[in-house]
Amino acid sequence: MAGAEAYDFGQLLGEGGFAKVYRARRRSTDEEVAIKVISKAQAKKMKLQARVRNEVRLHRSLSHGHVVQLLDVFEDDASVYLVLELCDRRNLYTFLRQQHRRGGSMPVPMVVVLVRQLLKGLQYLHARGIVHRDLKLSNCLLKFWRDPRGKRRVTLKIADLGFAAQLDHPAQEQFTLCGTPNYIAPEIAKAGAHGLPADLWSAGCIA
Template sequence: LQNYNVQYSIGHGGFGNVYKAEHRFTGQKVAIKFIEKKKIQNHSGMMKRVLQEVAIHSRLKHPSILEVYNYFEDAHYIYLILELCPHGDLNSKLKTLSCGFPEHEVRSYMQQIVDGIVYLQKHRILHRDLTLSNILISRHGTVKIADFGLATQLQDVNEKHFTMCGTPNYISPEVASRTSHGLESDVWSVGCMFYAMLTGKPPFDGEGVKETLERIKSGEYCMPDHVSSHAKHLIKSLLQMKPEDRLKLER
């Protein structure tokens, strides 16, 4: 850590903070994620989850996925040296707008996100927390999939999981119903992100978590008139209730 000039906090979570930093010798600007060991050791299974996050994320190399440059630890923290995305995330950017991004901008974001998800699927990685808050904007204006804290490595493309996890507005019906789910649940999340980028909020957004989950399980949502017919068709193709009916992302 002494090789870095740690500057200020740019994000925080339940188990640590993310800081902007600069390498003292190369001048490279990075983000450093500090994961506090004391906090994760007090939560059952968290150390295993963090180590799994590091193992999965550190080996991913794709233009649409946030890069891990290095990782190490000391007695108090696990450190992830990450690519710096100085322009925040898509959710924060969306909140500055009155009703969503213009379609040409969404088209560009979607192409990059889908390319990244296809890469993950080829490597049998289920992200499980695809939200606009986890899509970061690089210094070049491109987008990067981040936060692999809930990601899991599947042994087979058809492997299923039963753990209910993720952000309520973006989880699939099978996750909300606590039934088996696989790679197709990430496709549903892509559909939710697509809808949110165009309209300003996720398709099943309710007054609270319970209402949101009920809406997801019913599969009913309203489509604003300003969304183009092509976009409506694509959203419908992604937000299919049966996982096997969802659009295949790979071209």
């Protein structure tokens, strides 16, 4: 398995409490990817080692057009590296901000397309017993491309499985307080039992 030396690291795309995401290029294939670098020391300090292991375990099992693809995982003494599909450096939050600054809004047909794609990705996760628990605009990445006729298209991909949980059956519930305040379902906000429907609330907030 390749290590960090197999990649040329470039622009910092984003960062959080214990991880940074970089644009990178795989030297052997010239493929552009995103690499999430998780600090082991920070994860330990924040008592999030189990969360990191869970994210890797769940993400490895997934392959769907509306979920960001995990391409590789490796680690060294200091960090865990998640090599991910690159999605144009844009998420739904930054895209909407750009539209607003230009005095415009997202066309209704595009809204319909993106919401459908979000729900397809969510349906895939739920069919595998995975509740995301942190759906929000910034965790919806956008990949722009052109079809054979040259028409610009966009694909939405769900990202960041850091708070995701695997359920043994659809009715199983979790009790962890997690997520982002503006998007979390009321039952999570009250630190109560929650399951797959909590993601539907978050999807509604996004829509």
